[in-house]
Amino acid sequence: MTHDGRNDVLRPFPDQRHDHDACRSEALAQVVAACAERGLRLTPLRRRVLELIWSSHTPVKAYDLLDRLRREHAAAAPPTVYRALEFLVEQGFIHRIESLNAYIGCSEPEQAHQGQFLICDSCGDAAELSDPDIAAVLRRKAEMLGFQLDVCTVELKGRCARCETAAG
Ligand SMILES: [Zn+2]
Ligand SMILES: [Zn+2]
């Protein structure tokens, strides 16, 4: 089956006119709705972790998150924060970027997907694709090698169009 690729971009790089306040509010509203629908509790800590992760399009490092939260909440011990992160990852509200030990918010938490992430080395922003063709090819190749694929996340490094233009 082929598809036209229009719906593969879950989260583009933000452009100059990008209204991030609106973008973040929309993402948080989606999570609140998904939690209500799935009967999950969005505790104040889970919500705060999510807000911090959505503060920009740059993946947030786990230790920066721990630092910020320790200053805000005396109760935000690392295991508690990691449990909140685990919950958010499991529900598809955020993704972990393994190569950076960092997290970014997902714009499409309603549907389960294995993402491909484009990470800008210059500004640090990340974009997310979810192209089922890419995932299918990797799955097929893994099968050929008798490899049991558990995680099919792809992380690409380079420069976003904005940084590439600024450099040129
Ligand atoms: Zn945004
Ligand atoms: Zn996603």
Ligand SMILES: [Zn+2]
């Ligand atoms: Zn960039």
